Amino acid sequence: MPTSADLPVHLKSFGAPQLERLEDGVAHAVLRGGKPLALLIYLSTLDGRPDTREHLADLLWGDESPDRSRASLRQAVYALKQALGDEILRSDREFLSVDIERLPSDRHAFLAASRRSDFDAMLAAYGGAFCDGLPIGGAVEFERWMRAERLRLERLLLDQAAGVIPARLAAGESEAALHVARELDRLFPDRSEVVVQLFDALVSTGNRMEAIERLSAHGARLASQEMSLPPPLAERIARARRAAADPAHVPAGPAMALATVGQQLVGREPLLGELSRMAEKSRAGAVQRVLLYGPAGVGKTRVLDELEARLRLRGARVVRVSVQPAMQDVRFAALVDLVRALCALPGALGITELSATQLIGIVPELRERFPGATIARAVRSDADRRRALQDALADLLASVSEERLVVVMVDNLHHADEESLLVIGGTRPIATSRLLQLWTSRNSTDTAVGTDLSVIEVLPFGVDDIRALLSAVATLPEIPWADDLVVALERRSRGVPQLVLAMVRSLGAARLLHVERGAWTSDRPDALLAMANETAGTTALVAGLDPLARLSLEVLATWGRPLEERDFIGTMQSRTAPPTEDALRQALRHLEGLGLAQSRDLTWALAHDTIADELRSVPAPVAAESPAELLFRYWRSAERLTVAVLGQLALIAGRDESSAMAVRLGRAALEAPKVRESGLRGRALGRRLARMCGRPEWEGRILRGFGFWGRQSERARVLATVGGMLLLGAVSWLALRLQPRVVVLTPPMAESGIKIAMPLEVQPRVRVEDGFGRPWRTPLAVAVRTDAGRLFGDTIRTTRDGTAQFERLALQLDAVEASEPARQVHLLVTGPWFVRAARAPMTGVFTGTVGDDFRITKLEVNRVPVGDSLIVDVAAGDSLLVDLTFQYTTVRATANYLVGAAATWEPREDASIRLAGLPRPVHEAWRHVTFSLRAPSAPGNHYVVVLFGLDDTVEHMFASTNWMFGAPRWNDGDDIQDQPPQFYEELRLLGRAKVGHTMRGRLRTRQADVRVGDSVNVTVSPSREEGWEWAIGRAIHVRVRPVR
DSSP states (O other), X not given: OOOGGGSOEEEEXXXXXXXXXXXXXXXXEEEESSHHHHHHHHHHTTTTOOEEHHHHHHHHHTTSOHHHHHHHHHHHHHHHHHHHOTTTEEEOSSEEEEOTTTSOBHHHHHHHHHHTTOXXXXXXXXOXXXXXXXXXXXXXXXXXXXXXXXXXXXXXXXXXXXXXXXXXXXTTOHHHHXXXXXXXXXXXXXXXXXXXXXXXXXXXXXXXXXXXXHHHHHHHHXXXXXXXXXXXXXXXXXXXXXXXXXXXXXXXXXXXXXXXXXXXXXXXXXXXXXXXXXXXXXXXXXXXXXEEEOOTTSSHXXXXXXXXXXXXXXXXXXXXXXXXXXXXXXXXXXXXXXXXXXXXXXXXXXXXXXXXXXXXXXXXXXGTXXXXXXXXXXOSSHHHHHHHHHHHHHHHHHHHTSSSXXXXXXXXXXXXXXXXXXXXXXXXXXXXXXEEEEEEXXXXXXXXXXXXXXXXXXXXXXXXXXXXXXXXXXXXXXXXXXXXXXXXXXXXXXXXXXXXXXXXXXXXXXXXXXXXXXXXXXXXXXXXXXXXTTOOTHHHHXXXXXXXXXXXXXXXXXXXXXXXXXXXXXXXXXXXXXXXXXXXXXXXXXXHHTTSEEEEXXXXXXXXXXXXXXXXXXXOOOOSSOHHHHXXXXXXXXXXXXXXXXXXXXXXXXXXXXXXXXXXXXXXXXXXXXXXXXXXXXXXXXXXXXXHTTOGGGHHHHHHHHHHHHXXXXXXXXXXXXXXXXXXXXXXXXXXXXXXXXXXXXXXXXXEOTTOOOEEEOOOEEEEEOTTSOBOOSOOEEEEEEXXXXXXXXXXXXXXTTEEEOOSEEXXXXXXXXXXXXXOOEEEXXXXXXXXXXXXXXXXXXXXXXXXXXXXXXXXXXXXXXXXXXXEEEETTOOEEEEEEEEEEXXXXXXXEEEEEEETTSOHHHHOXXXXXXXXXXXXXXXXXXXXXXXXXXXXXXXXXXXXXXXSOHHHHHHTOOGGXXXXXXXXXXXGGGSOHHHHHHHHHHSEEEEOOOOOEEEEOSSOEXXXXXXXXXXXXXXXETTEEEEEEEEEXXXXXXXX
16 A cells, blocks of 8 residues: 555646645645745756755755754755655755656746747646745745746746747637737736737737727836836837727617627638738738639628728738729729828838839829939830839839838729729739738639739628627527528628628618617517518618718718718818708718718718619709719818829719819819929829829810910920019119119218207219119209208209209208217208109218227237337337227217327328228227338337227328318328327327317308308317317337347
């Protein structure tokens, strides 16, 4: 009889650890927690290798003394031998080990499965965190080792899962991938990488809402803890938010159940799994091409809707194009829509310039996106152009799919024009592109897009599928009328889901079928079955629409593609009697409840293209305003009209055979800025518009509607505009040159200062001439006026040979105070209305005092700095190089400001040096000048005088001569060089000194004949005081020593 020690044992280390003994197939716990179990777990991880007793004692009892820790180890070994026996636990005086062959454990099974890449066995063996909840108080070293081993085992499992889940999704094993992801989420609920994998698996199996909720909850938890989001998680959260931004509208009340019929995809999961598998292959870098075919209403578009939603949440970029019936007669219409959508993707700018040129040839508005492309040259034949477009499309597909999976969906391929089919079918992108191409068609033989593609039939529903469709909304009771209803629906609809949905909604609208307490029910089963066997489905729904709902449906059908809600409302409100926005939204919701319209991302469209056929088959009263007219009236606004909208309206005009609408559309396009930016103008626009309509023969009619100017090309318009501008410029130039104008030959000259109020003689001479300088021989009256003071005398003169001299004209100015700002006085000379007037400034007029506005800030002589004393010592015969920086203010006057210098040892007629003419008005500016002087030859005291003042020339300034008396007068006793030494010293120390007057001469005015120096002092000096004028500046004292 075997003892308990002889029974097999199993060590469980994942989750709550324990040592189990198997008896009759039932596991009984032998050890639960404690340091003996911790010792056994540690020894089992050594794979049979022995470890020293000393190390084990320190590992588990390091907080005790050496003797006590070894005693504790002996007690633990004794307890383990009692549970295991001597065959499993081996010991001697120095070492301990275990026989792992006799002690199986879940950790060993986990690692063995990892070595053979058996992920399912790894997941089965992993029962939780390694040594989860094992009580080992005081064993700090063991706890550190346990945490490191736990993280290593977790990382090993998660790394394997990171490759297994995507591989199973790529193989079409979505349910298996979801099972693994759910198990990982149970084990690691807080790991972002696990949440990402669960999200991908849920999306691939169609559980989009659960995926979004789980992802959003995890993101909210991280945000509440102020933790940053890993990039993969942040990217998926962004996708989830975009998907949930506009949730589907579900009507409330009794209509809710009928509106939700068909919202959940039923019976297509195998097909979606196959398409998802192909998408994963494309994601890995293998182009996949698929054609889905089936009858109208079988659900091809619905499959694309579901697949697009799943792939977008998986990070794919999806390009979706729906081909309209009106495109069959328009060359390249389907291709244009496809290229326009592809060029909006990131990466499209990576195509070559040649490819961009070819694409612009069929989509002119791409000129803005590819500004470097040139205008495409005409090719020799249609075949050459087709090959060029195929190469350009292949380049575009390869460029946009280089970094991320791109899914191209073309719906209703049977409506595409022949040229588009030939280009698309002949395009072969790079085989390693991350590209999935999907086409849907009603024809199984529609393989114009190529033969190297997978052809998949979308089958009609059977009885079980219809039962599942109804059961997805409410419970279908197992009673005779319910079974008969399903059979009737299958027979009447021939299994076409769109017809099934229309029939169910018709039965609901007749109040014969409804949902009550979560189950389908009918108060009149006989009438229900009778109508089910006779109903026309969509036809009955369309026939029962009110006028506003019918017109709304016709607008959506006429537009033919998704229409934004605001644009729909704007179109409907362009009626003569516009309905309210609330009424229009209610009509849309009613159509959605009947399954005739569907909303998505704030856009509205027909629920299926067969509804447009039903609209045409059900007669309606003739409306005063057709849907096409309403659409044209709304979109023809220049701000709204783009090339894409222009193409859609052109399709409508061509379908309705309305050349008049095409002409009006062309006129509106001529004024649309966005159409002009695309390069469509004149004849190119007319030709393009006729092709968009599918009616090339309308080109001449459209161009005649443009008018002469509208028919011209952009180049002709530019040339005509430039020519017109040149002609206008030439005429204007000639008119300006021939126009007579007044020219002031001798400017008015006068002067005035503060506290002086006297008339000033101003005697300008003027001439009237044309722009070529030729005098105007015809006598003309010219007049003069001023903007300050008053004029006396002859203010009007008549020209003779074009010239007039004002001989007796005086200007009376008011006296001004020194504190008043400067002002410039002007005379304005005018003639008749056709003569251009002249404005002449008064020279020499100033109104205010200059004051002490000049200061030397830096002075160097012969590169030696000079102090504030302004005294320089030089040797006789040494030349002087003066480096001068000064500060000045010129805000008080309008006359000329000058700074000059002169040496007292030079001949006075040649000594004056003009240093600078200063701008005005300037406050506290600075100027740097450099000048040289010849060396003084005689020893002694000399001076270099620097003057700042108002005068015409520095010669007038140093000669103390007024310019009104003519040239400077030297050697008349008042020159600066004639002043006594006290003058120079005062100027050196104070910056200003008085100059005595000796200037004499007559100055005649209209008021008096005075003599300068007798009673009236009229000079251009900065300031005056009782017959004296001030010299402002500085004198540099130059002491010249003899040469030894």
